[in-house]
Amino acid sequence: MRDLNKYKGVIPAFYACYDDQGEISPERVQALTKFHIEKGVKGVYVNGSSGECIYQSVADRKVVLENVVEAAEGKLTIIAHVACNNTRDSIELAKHAEKLGVDAIAAIPPIYFRLPEYAIAKYWNDMSDAAPETDFIIYNIPQLAGVNLTPALYEEMRKNPRVIGVKNSSMPVQDIETFASASGDDYIVFNGPDEQFLGGRIMGANGGIGGTYGAMPELFLALDELIKNKELETAKELQYAINRIISKLVSGHGNMYGMIKEVLRINEDLDLGSVREPLPALVEDDLAIAKEAAEMITETIKKYVK
Numbered sequence: 001m002r003d004l005n006k007y008k009g010v011i012p013a014f015y016a017c018y019d020d021q022g023e024i025s026p027e028r029v030q031a032l033t034k035f036h037i038e039k040g041v042k043g044v045y046v047n048g049s050s051g052e053c054i055y056q057s058v059a060d061r062k063v064v065l066e067n068v069v070e071a072a073e074g075k076l077t078i079i080a081h082v083a084c085n086n087t088r089d090s091i092e093l094a095k096h097a098e099k100l101g102v103d104a105i106a107a108i109p110p111i112y113f114r115l116p117e118y119a120i121a122k123y124w125n126d127m128s129d130a131a132p133e134t135d136f137i138i139y140n141i142p143q144l145a146g147v148n149l150t151p152a153l154y155e156e157m158r159k160n161p162r163v164i165g166v167k168n169s170s171m172p173v174q175d176i177e178t179f180a181s182a183s184g185d186d187y188i189v190f191n192g193p194d195e196q197f198l199g200g201r202i203m204g205a206n207g208g209i210g211g212t213y214g215a216m217p218e219l220f221l222a223l224d225e226l227i228k229n230k231e232l233e234t235a236k237e238l239q240y241a242i243n244r245i246i247s248k249l250v251s252g253h254g255n256m257y258g259m260i261k262e263v264l265r266i267n268e269d270l271d272l273g274s275v276r277e278p279l280p281a282l283v284e285d286d287l288a289i290a291k292e293a294a295e296m297i298t299e300t301i302k303k304y305v306k
């Protein structure tokens with residue numbers, strides 16, 4: 001049996017950190033990494049959706065990962081998302097990630113062209129072969145990628161011994177059960193949709209990777225503890241409270257990640273810049289929404305975090 005404990009827990013998806021000109025800011029990447037260590041999360045998922053990876057160059061993504069690894073000083077599990085929608089760049093990032101000593105690499109399927117499953121498997125295995133000492137995690141996010149991880153493709157991928165599981169961001173919690181049942185205890189399934197962290201964990205997810213954890217890590221850590229302690233009524237209450245916060249975070253004109261960065265500025269004095277176009281930045285009216293969301297987080301922490 002593999003020891004997968006380093007993956008079991010709350011793993012925030014790492015936000016893109018820009019300077020005031022919109023370039024990657026190594027200092028802000030390091031500050032966000034240290035913030036995660038202080039909050040006590042298990043690890044970070046770098047250069048994924050929340051990291052705005054599809055709007056970044058290969059060079060940008062290398063700078064981000066290098067600075068996360070440096071600032072983490074071995075205190076966090078690091079999963080690097082390396083998919084670039086072409087095999088060549090993904091291989092380059094996979095090699096780079098392994099050289100930096102990350103715990104795992106992860107990848108979405110190739111998007112735009114509808115490829116047959118054997119081509120998707122080859123794409124994933126090619127980048128995994130480029131990082132032969134590193135675990136590999138499949139990132140299933142069909143609503144954005146347009147490709148669903150089928151049980152047959154997952155079975156094919158498990159022939160690769162480096163594949164340790166799935167980060168499942170599809171909406172049906174039943175998918176979590178499907179992947180967990182198919183692969184068993186020697187594999188890990190991460191819950192993707194933050195709004196159903198509780199449901200995903202109950203259906204078999206051993207941990208979670210999420211785009212809103214970074215805005216309120218205390219709340220997801222508390223929710224995880226409640227689930228472990230089987231305090232499910234309180235867990236449900238907290239999940240509902242988290243979902244009201246997420247609804248607020250997505251209610252602005254600007255993109256949710258811009259809203260979260262504003263919340264982190266208010267609550268944590270952390271400046272991560274804005275978002276990269278074509279993601280819409282916040283407008284003046286959004287600032288009041290961010291303030292409300294920040295207050296909701298503070299109040300919910302007071303109520304549920306001991």
Ligand SMILES: CC(=O)N[C@@H]([C@@H](O)[C@H](O)[C@H](O)CO)[C@@H](O)CC(=O)C(=O)O
Binds near residue numbers: 049209
């Ligand atoms: C569709 C989507 O973006 N899903 C998010 C969720 O964490 C999502 O942001 C959250 O549930 C709020 O809707 C994650 O699964 C993505 C993620 O973890 C990532 O940044 O790679």
